Amino acid sequence: MVHTLFLENLSLSAEIIKLAILGATGSVGRQALEVVRAHPERLKVVSLVAGHNLALLEEQWEEFQPLSLAVADSNSAARLQSRPAAKLGGKGCHILYGSQAISQIAAATEVDMVLVALSGILGLAPTLAAIRAGKKVAFANKETLVAAGPLVLEALRAEPAAILCPVDSEHSALWQAMWGERASTVRRIVITASGGALRDMPLAAIDQAAVSAVLAHPTWPEMGRKITVDSATLMNKALEVIEAHYLFGIPYDAISVVLHPQSAVHGLVEFVDGSIKAQVGPPDMRIPLQIALLYPERQPAPWEKLELANWTFAPIDPERYPALELGYQAGRLGGTAPAVLNAANEIAVERFLGGEIAFGEIVSLVRDVLFSHTPGSADTLEEVLAADAWARMAAGSK
Ligand SMILES: NC(=O)c1ccc[n+]([C@@H]2O[C@H](COP(=O)([O-])OP(=O)(O)OC[C@H]3O[C@@H](n4cnc5c(N)ncnc54)[C@H](OP(=O)(O)O)[C@@H]3O)[C@@H](O)[C@H]2O)c1
Structure with a gap:
């Protein structure tokens, strides 16, 4: 045997x-x-x-x-x-x-x-x-x-x-692909993005997209409103890149994002020998939730299983999704910059959902706040919360 x-x-x-x-x-x-x-x-x-x-x-x-x-x-x-x-x-x-x-x-x-x-x-x-x-x-x-x-x-x-x-499906996928491997053999990781509700909307119409259109997610219909807006800007992936950097200790240059409209392949890990391991499953949060809650056991689950199909992957268009690059910039700046990115985004999303700003203003508002901030140390709870409070105030008043 x-x-x-x-x-x-x-x-x-x-x-x-x-x-x-x-x-x-x-x-x-x-x-x-x-x-x-x-x-x-x-x-x-x-x-x-x-x-x-x-x-x-x-x-x-x-x-x-x-x-x-x-x-x-x-x-x-x-x-x-x-x-x-x-x-x-x-x-x-x-x-x-x-x-x-x-x-x-x-x-x-x-x-x-x-x-x-x-x-x-x-x-x-x-x-x-x-x-x-x-x-x-x-x-x-x-x-x-x-x-x-x-x-x-x-x-x-x-x-x-x-x-x-x-629990995030992409990080659960990367985590599962790494089980039984040595950290030093991971060459790069790839996070997939559905592209959110506006992925097929003509570029010229995106800036003025209505709240109802932004909230109509094509593959993950049950998510909360904030994360659904973040999926449409791709700020969700920007946050996930930073999350993956910390969770797995992977440098930003070794983390990439690809567009995968079917949301079946959630994350891929490439190893030093060229092998790639991916975790694939239906877009159903109960699967990553179950594996996290019962870890390290994999138990049967009653949910619907995945039919194999034609899955596609494409590069991210930076013009359609400028938030992704902003996430990498904040991550590389480090210190309080990611906290500022996150807080400014929370306020910008709230203002969009409240009808105060247009969809197209979310990312530019976050960018303005991020680059008017001088990153400092984020080693204590007080430092993080102070940067968070400053960014909320800045994003609320611009
Ligand atoms: N949804 C997804 O599929 C998904 C996938 C991956 C990761 N995530 C992440 O998971 C987290 C939760 O997302 P979600 O979509 O589940 O959000 P959500 O639907 O908005 O749920 C947020 C929860 O927090 C509670 N809450 C809000 N303010 C509170 C307060 N002041 N005190 C106590 N509880 C409070 C809400 O309670 P009430 O509703 O009772 O006010 C609700 O139970 C986010 O960080 C998101 O990025 C979500």
Whole structure:
């Protein structure tokens, strides 16, 4: 029999993983709960965190009976206390609120694993709290690594018990392709991009594209609004390039992005001998979520499987997608530049969704803010948050 590297000797655990889901009512959070429903023998929800969607949180509370819940503010917490679910499942369930409560939940002793599915910089403090408490962290919140990559890596070095499992489909693909390989044999990595909702729109029309057109993603229809806009500008890929740089320790020159409209091949790793390993699957976040939540086990899943088809790859057009180059520039500048890129983009997207600026102004606004900033050190939480606050103010006032 030929010698294989199958993980036959990996002892499969029958232990229940106690899970905190930060961002339970969002797109990633809801899909994570579907994974929990598919594996009730392995995954148990002990904490749920949400912002303002109290109706959905209440349903999740009744179904999963967590030990603690946290919401964005005291009003929401008070409203939740008065809901019928508080009487039904409330016994022993702590209802908390505010950003400190999210970090408290992320570090709580009853939690084995934390899924960070909050959107934006809000994910940073709880991610650090979870790592410092030695948790396994399933990590969807790319903005945190972009803004504070060195800080997160330093926290991981200081707490060897903590593990970061990527959830973003592209990073999950790269991660899976690297399993069983030596880091030194990776020559380059390739991230695929669907091209977003406007990929076939005539160039001349893009600048004035309507919000509804931008939000109509062709292959990932269930994503939150912010990431869907980022897919249309390709800022999402810009952020993913920086995320991959920190996650895998790969230099920017060895990270490339290709247009792949079918969203079937999520990421490719080329090794020093010329071999390329790719991870391929349907555009379904439940697959990377499951592999992160149950890592290192690969378990059966009930979701629809992929039909093989004609997949195509093409270079990215820099004129259509100027955000990608901006991401590389911010990444190479380093220090606080990626935090500024990320924060300016969050505000620009908000302003576009609020009807204040045109689609075509998103990237130029982010560029203006980035290049009016002098990058400084981003070694502490305070430095990152100060750069983030400055960029928000600058992007809000231009
Ligand atoms: N969606 C995807 O397919 C996908 C794929 C890869 C990576 N990601 C990344 O995953 C992250 C989440 O994306 P998403 O699309 O799931 O976002 P989303 O649908 O907007 O969900 C965001 C979640 O954060 C919660 N939240 C917002 N403000 C809060 C606050 N102040 N306190 C507590 N909770 C708060 C929201 O609660 P309420 O809704 O209750 O207000 C919601 O549960 C992002 O970093 C994104 O880039 C997403």
